[in-house]
Amino acid sequence: MPLSRRDLLSLAPAVSLAALAQPPRARTAARPAASATDAAADHATLIDNTVAVFAGTADSNARPEVAAKLTAIATTARSRLAAMDGAGEGELFKGLPLGTSDPNLMTSYQYLYEIALATRVPGGPPSALRGDPAVQQRVIDGLVWLHEHYYGDQSKGYYGNWFTWEIGISSHVSRILVLLRDALAAHRPDLTAGYVASMDAYLRNGKDGDVDPDSRFHTGANLADITTNRMLQGAVLEDDTRVSKAVADQLTVLATIDPYHPRHGVTDGFYADGSFIQHASVAYTGSYGKGLLTRVVQTVKMLDGTGYVRGADLVRTAQRWVVDGFAPLIFEGWMMEIVKGRGVSRTTTGYTDVTQVVEAVVDLSGHTTGTDATALKGYVAFVRNTSKAALDPSAFVSPVSIARYADILADPSAPAKDLTPAAHHIAFNAMDKTVHRRPGYAFALARSSARISKYEYMSGENLMPWFQGDGAHYLYLSGQDQTRAFGVDYFTTVPPYRLAGVTAPVETRRTVPELYGTLWYDNPERGFTASSEAQNTYVYFPRGTHAFSGGAALGAYGAAGLVQSDDVAYAAKRDGELPDDFVVHRNADATKSWFMFDDEIVVLAAGVGDSSGRAVTTTVDSRIAPPSDTLTVTGQLRDGTPWSGTGTAPLAWLRYGNTTRSTSVGYVFLDTPRPTVTLDTVTRSRRAVRLSNPDTPVTTQVFSVAVEQRAGVPHRSMAYALVPHASAEGLRAYADGPLSVLVNTTRAQAVRHRGLGLVALNAFTRGTHRAGLLSIDGPGSVILRAAHRGAAHDGTVSLAVADPTTQRDTVSVLVRGRRMRALEADEGVRVSRVRGGTRIDVTTRHAYGRSFTATLR
Secondary structure, three states: OOOOHHHHHHHOOOOOHHHHOOOOOOOOOOOOOOOHHHHHHHHHHHHHHHHHHHHOOHHHHOOHHHHHHHHHHHHHHHHHHHHHHOOOOOEOOOOOEOOOOHHHHHHHHHHHHHHHHHHOOOOOOOOOOOOOHHHHHHHHHHHHHHHHHHHOOOOOOOOOOHHHHHHHHHHHHHHHHHHOHHHHHHHOOOHHHHHHHHHHHOOOOOEOOEOOOOOOOOOHHHHHHHHHHHHHHHHHHOOHHHHHHHHHHHHHHHOOEOOOOOHHHOOOEEEOOOOEEEOOOEEOHHHHHHHHHHHHHHHHHHOOOOOOOOHHHHHHHHHHHHHHHHHHHEEOOEEOHHHOHHHHHOOOOOHHHHHHHHHHHHHHHOOOOHHHHHHHHHHHHHHHHHOOOOOOHHHOOOHHHHHHHHHHHOOOOOOOOOOOOOOEEEEEHHHOEEEEEEOOEEEEEEOOOOOOEOOOOEOOEOOOOOOOOOOEEEEEEOOOOHHHOOOHHHHHHOOHHHOOOOEEEOOOOOOHHHHHOOOOOOEHHHOEOOOOHHHHHHHHOOEEOOOOEEOOEEOOEEEEEEEOOOEHHHHHHHOOOOOOOOOOOOOOEEEEEEEEOOOOEEEEEEEEEOOOOOOEEEEEEEEEEOOOOOEEEEEEEOOOOEEEOOEEOOEEEEEEEEOOOOEEEEEEEEEOOOOEEEEEEEEEEHHHOEOOOOOOEEEEEEEEEEEEEOOOOOOEEEEEEEEEOOOHHHHHHHHHOOEEEEEEOOOEEEEEEHHHOEEEEEEOOOOEEEEOOEEEEOOEEEEEEEEEEOOEEEEEEEEEEEOOOOOOOEEEEEEEOOOOOEEEEOOOEEEEEEOOEEEEEEEOOOOOOOOEEEEEO
16 A cells, blocks of 8 residues: 555654655645636735735735734844844754743744744834845744754654644744745745645644544634645645645534534534534633634635635624624623633633634624624724723734724724623523623523533643533623633632532542642553543543533523533543542532523522532622722621621621622522621632743632531522622512512422513423423423513413423423413424413424523413
8 A cells, every 4th residue: 555645754754854845645626626827826815815914914004003013023023033042952942942842842933933924014114124035034944943853753743732733833834834935935945845744744633634524633623723724835835726625624614513413523613502612512612712713714814816715605604603602702892701611710811812803803894794894893893892901903913904993993884882782691502601691790601511511621721620610600790890800810719619609519629730740640551641532521621411401591581400410520430430540529419590580690509418428518609809999798687687797697688899899799598598708818829720820929809608508417409699780778679579489499490580570490300390380391491471561461471491401302381371372483382272271392302402482372
C-alpha cells in the first residue's frame, strides 16, 4: 500500500523544508470546476480580503477612530522585535524557552504573526515597520528556524495539548503565509508548501492530513478554526480544490444540530432553541460559541467577491445565532456566567466576551440590508449604550470593523434597540440553561442532566466547579457594574459550596491538581491521558445521571425543574468501573423547581438532605460587593418583629440592600426552615480558581442567606421567592400576597400566582399529579394562565406543556372544570372534551424539551 505524505512525514525524523515542498494532493472539489483564471482571481481576492480583515485598508486606516488600533499593532510588533533581540539559547523570543513547552512554541508563532501584521498595515500614521523588507525577512528567518528545530520533526512534536498542534500554531502560520506571500515567494518559495505539509501532518485527529468529520476533535468551533486555516493555505498555494474542500467542510457547522439524528455523531453546534454546545455536552455560547460566530463572519468577509459560496447563506445563519443564541445571554453588555464553561475563572470575561460578539454583529450589519441591517445596527448601539463598562473598539480584530462601528454609532436611522424583549423567558433546554428577563433584572439558571455536563474543568482553569450546574443562579441587577457582582471575583470569594441556589454537602473537596499533582488524572493503562475520552467523561466535564432538567415556557413566563443527581464518575466508581485511586464525590439530594414571574422567582425544593448522613447547606442566595460599599440587611420575623443583621432566625422576609449601588434583593420565605444570614469580608487570591491567574488578592463583602441542615436529620422541603429590587413595604405585602404553594414534594411541585391568574406545575415521577385545576400524567411541566378582560374572566386560558426528560412520546394534561375547545394550538397538540374537564394530549417525541402551547375557551 503506498504511503501518504502524512505517513512519510511521521517516518522522517528531520525533514527539510525543501523536501516538504511537494505539489498538494488533489481533493474533491466543493464547487463546480472553475477555470484557471477564475480560480486565480478568487485566490487573489481571498488573500486581499484576509489582509484587509487583519491589517485594514487604506480607507479604514485613514479614519481617526482606527488610530489607536494601528498604534497598538505597531507597539506590539516593536515589543516582539525587542524580545527577539534578547532571545537566549533555545529561544526565538526572550522568556519563551522551547523544546518542552507547547504554549511557548505557539506563542512564538503568535509573536511572528504580530510582527508580520505590522509590516502589512496600509495607510494610517507613519510607521517604520510598514513594508520593511528587513523586518519581514526576520519573520521568515524565524519561521525557518522554528521549523528546523522545534516544529518540522514529526517524531518530536505533538506533546502537550492537541489544540496547539492542530489549530493554534496553524492559525498563526496560515495568516503569516498570507501576509508575507510576496516576500516568501521572492526569498523562500519552498517555505509555504513545506509549512502546509507539516500542518497537514499535525492533523493527527484528522484523516489523511485533512479534517475528519467523524473525529470528536473536529467539530463546532474547532472545525471552523481548522477549515479557515485550510482556506488560507489553499489560497497561497493556489490550490483550488483545497480551498473548495475547506469551504464545504466549514459550511457543515451552519447546520442546526438535530440531537436525534446527529451527522457523524456530532452534537457540537447550535440547536433549534438557540443553545450552543461544544465538547459534546458543555454549554459554551460565551466561549467556543463566540469563537465560531467570529470565524463564520470572518469567512463571509474573506470570501466576499469570490465564487466559493453564497455569502447570504452564511449571513442568515450567523444572524439567527445572534438573535436566538447570543442576545438573550447578554445583559447590559455582560455575557452571563452560565455559558462560559471553564472561562468563568478568567480575569478577562463578561464585558470582554461581548466585545467579540459586537464586532461580529458590526460586520454582519455590513452584509445585510433593510430591516435586518437596521436591527443589527440598533443592537450594536444598544449594547454600547447599556454596558456598564466602556466598549473599547480598539480590541476588535479588524481595523475595518472599528471604522464600521463608528459609522453605526453615528447613524440616526438605526436607533438603539435590544434584539431581546425587555420581558422575555427562554429555556435553552438543549444545553440545560434558563434565562428570565424583565426590565431591571435578568435571572440566569444553570441546570445539568444525563445529557449536559455539570461543569467544565480543564488545564488548571475553574478549579472548584463542582456545583456550578446544580441549580446555581445569577441574578443580574440593572445599572450595576457586573464585575463588582459576578465574574472571577464572585467565584474567588464565594465558597464553591455556597454558590447562589446550590444545595451541597458540608465537606471539603480538593482540586484536580491537589488530588493528582497534575492538571488531569494520569493513568494511561486505564485510558486516562490528557485528551482521552475517559478524561473528558469523568474529569473535565462530567454529566449528571438523572434525565429530568427543564420545563415549560408560556410567553414571558416559565417553569424549570431539576432532580439533583450524582455525576457519572461517582456512578462509575460505585459500579467498579474506575481505578481505586480515582477520587469521586457523592452529591446531596434535592428536587427543585423555579417558577419565574414578573416580580418574583419562586423556588421550591423537596427531599433536601443527604442519603449518606452528611450535613447539607442550601444557599438561597450569595452576593458580593466591594469592601467600601454600604450594605444593609433587614427583615421581619414570622411573628411580625423587625429584624436586622446576621444570624439564624424564623424569618418571614429579608431584604439585602446595597445603598452605594442603589440595588436590592428581597427574599420571601413562604415555607422555609429558619434561614441563616451571614455577611463576611473575604480576601482570597484569584489564583485559587485558575492556576494561570495572577496571584492577586481580591477582597469582597460576601452576603449569604442559607438553610443549614445538621448531619443525620431527615430530608425536608422549603419554599421561598427571590424579589429583585424589593422594598421593605413590598416584602411585607407578601404576607397576604399573590403567591401560594400548591404542592411541594419529590413527586410534584406547583405554585399559584393569583395576580397573574397563573398556575405552574412540575411533575417528576410516574403517576397522576394534581395542582389546582391541573393534573398531569407522569413526568412533565405545565403552565396554565387564565386571560382577563379587566376584572372579568372571559373564559379563555392559555397553556404550555413540556417534557423535561426529553424521553417521553406524549404528555397528557387534564384541566378540570368546564369543558373547553381549542382556539389555536401548536402542531402536535390535541384537545378533547372529557368527563370532568378538558384533556390536552401533546406529542413530545423528539421535541427535546421544547414547549407546546394552546389557547382554549
